[in-house]
Amino acid sequence: MTRRLLTMLSAILVVAAACSAGASPDVTKLRDPASVAAGTALYQANCAACHGTDLGGGRTPDGGLAPALAAKVGPSDAVLIETVKRGSGFAMPSFATQLTDEEIASIIDYVRSVQVEQLEE
Numbered sequence: 001m002t003r004r005l006l007t008m009l010s011a012i013l014v015v016a017a018a019c020s021a022g023a024s025p026d027v028t029k030l031r032d033p034a035s036v037a038a039g040t041a042l043y044q045a046n047c048a049a050c051h052g053t054d055l056g057g058g059r060t061p062d063g064g065l066a067p068a069l070a071a072k073v074g075p076s077d078a079v080l081i082e083t084v085k086r087g088s089g090f091a092m093p094s095f096a097t098q099l100t101d102e103e104i105a106s107i108i109d110y111v112r113s114v115q116v117e118q119l120e121e
Contacts, residue, residue, distance in 0.1 A: 026077040028116055031109040039110030042103050046095065055114050064091035069111050070118060080108050 044053065050066035052058045057068035074080070084104045087094035095104065 027074065027112055027119065029077070029112065031113055035106045035109040036113045038103070039106035039108070039113075042099070042107050043110050046099065047107065050092070055111065060091040062091065066091065070114055074115070077105075077108050077112070080111070081105065084108075 043055075047069075050058055050060045051069050052066075055068060055070035058066050060066050075083075081101075081104050083092070084099070084107065085094060085096045085101075099107075
């Protein structure tokens with residue numbers, strides 16, 4: 001119960017910090033279409049189980065909350081890359097041994113491409 005509460009509070013703090021900081025300029029940075037395509041497949045294989053196939057958020061295998069990634073605000077690409085590499089310290093594991101730096105960057109490119117689509121709506 002305590003772990004779930006800490007996970008929920010962590011997710012709330014991350015979202016609140018992102019919202020207060022505003023959208024990173026990285027959100028609208030031009031992305032390589034080949035990298036976005038590769039990132040789409042990598043996201044579905046490695047991230048969608050927790051963050052949702054539509055980036056809408058969801059639950060981790062242990063019942064924790066995985067935040068929505070389709071939000072219109074967020075941290076820089078560098079912060080996202082480090083989070084994927086090292087994990088969140090709570091429910092999200094490190095992917096440093098499963099994914100290369102290039103694969104992680106492609107996932108971020110895919111996530112950003114979805115965010116840009118939402119900004120244009």
